[in-house]
Amino acid sequence: MERLSALGEMASTVAHETKNPLNSIRVAASYLKKNFQGEILSEFLSIIEEEVMRLNDITTNFLGFSKPAPLDIKEWAINDIVKSTVELIRQEATDRNIEVVLLMDENIFPVPCDYSRLRQALLNLFINAMDASNEGDAITVTTELVNEDVTISVRDTGTGIDQEEVENIFKPFYTTKTRGSGLGLAIVDRIMKEHEGSISVDSAVGTGTTFTLEIPMRNHAKV
Ligand SMILES: Nc1ncnc2c1ncn2[C@@H]1O[C@H](COP(=O)(O)OP(=O)(O)OP(=O)(O)O)[C@@H](O)[C@H]1O
Ligand SMILES: [Mg+2]
Incomplete structure (x- = not known):
């Protein structure tokens, strides 16, 4: 496997570290959606959820690309x-x-x-x-x-x-x-x-x- 450059290492650490806060945002949005009613509230919370999932996908892709797991x-x-x-x-x-x-x-x-x-x-x-x-x-x-x-x-x-x-x-x-x-x-x-x-x-x-x-x-x- 190719070695990552120092910048690549740093980028993948940052990507990795964003996963936990992203998950907290997703959990918080879904809690608010479940417990508080309101059309506009629910619409904006859905946007938050979707965008968090998108960021999560980007991060997962980036991590998979920069540090691929061993083949099976x-x-x-x-x-x-x-x-x-x-x-x-x-x-x-x-x-x-x-x-x-x-x-x-x-x-x-x-x-x-x-x-x-x-x-x-x-x-x-x-x-x-x-x-x-x-x-x-x-x-x-x-x-x-x-x-x-x-x-x-x-x-x-x-x-x-x-x-x-x-x-x-x-x-x-x-x-x-x-x-x-x-x-x-x-x-x-x-x-x-x-x-x-x-x-x-x-x-x-x-x-x-x-x-x-x-x-x-x-x-x-x-x-
Ligand atoms: N089937 C296709 N028809 C037309 N253009 C394509 C097709 N597949 C890929 N491309 C072009 O190649 C580019 C790169 O594709 P790639 O899958 O690597 O990235 P992406 O689709 O833009 O983003 P990501 O896959 O990371 O969400 C696309 O942005 C698009 O311009
Ligand atoms: Mg694509």
Whole structure:
């Protein structure tokens, strides 16, 4: 693992130390909401709760990025990981009238990988695909066995990415979103490298974007 710079160490300590006060704010807001009535009060308390959760997500992402935990490699059925991760976004997709299509290759053998890391990688791609999609769009998730590798692709029919922008999207903290941390794809890239795999992207503005993850079937992954 790379050593963190002194500044990186300090930043991750600060991030870590914000988690307890954030939790206190969340608990206090939810106590007030339960015990005091009032439309405006409840509206503002909900904002506090939501924003605290968002800050918590940013902090968790940042900490996971700066100090990744050791890998936990076991053999997993890739299609099961894909399906269970899709379930996490299914409701939001339905609410936003975005169709999620699964095309699973049933001939994939179990693959050595870290279940929760792979799930996190997929989730980051799904969230990006939903962010880029409009009502009536579709997200297609395809698994395939290609030679010695398993590929998982996530295709959306959303905004697409500018050619000049593509080279930046994997850089940590690069974001075009007002509410993004810019760590999503940097984390996916890191997770793929940990698996000795790769991530690639194919995109056209106005047509959509496909991200493809490639994971080796053989156990090259660092345990
Ligand atoms: N499917 C996609 N379609 C269009 N643009 C995308 C897509 N995925 C990523 N991008 C672009 O790449 C940028 C970086 O993505 P990344 O996931 O790293 O960060 P983010 O989504 O902005 O923030 P975070 O994931 O940390 O909340 C995005 O801000 C967006 O501009
Ligand atoms: Mg993202």
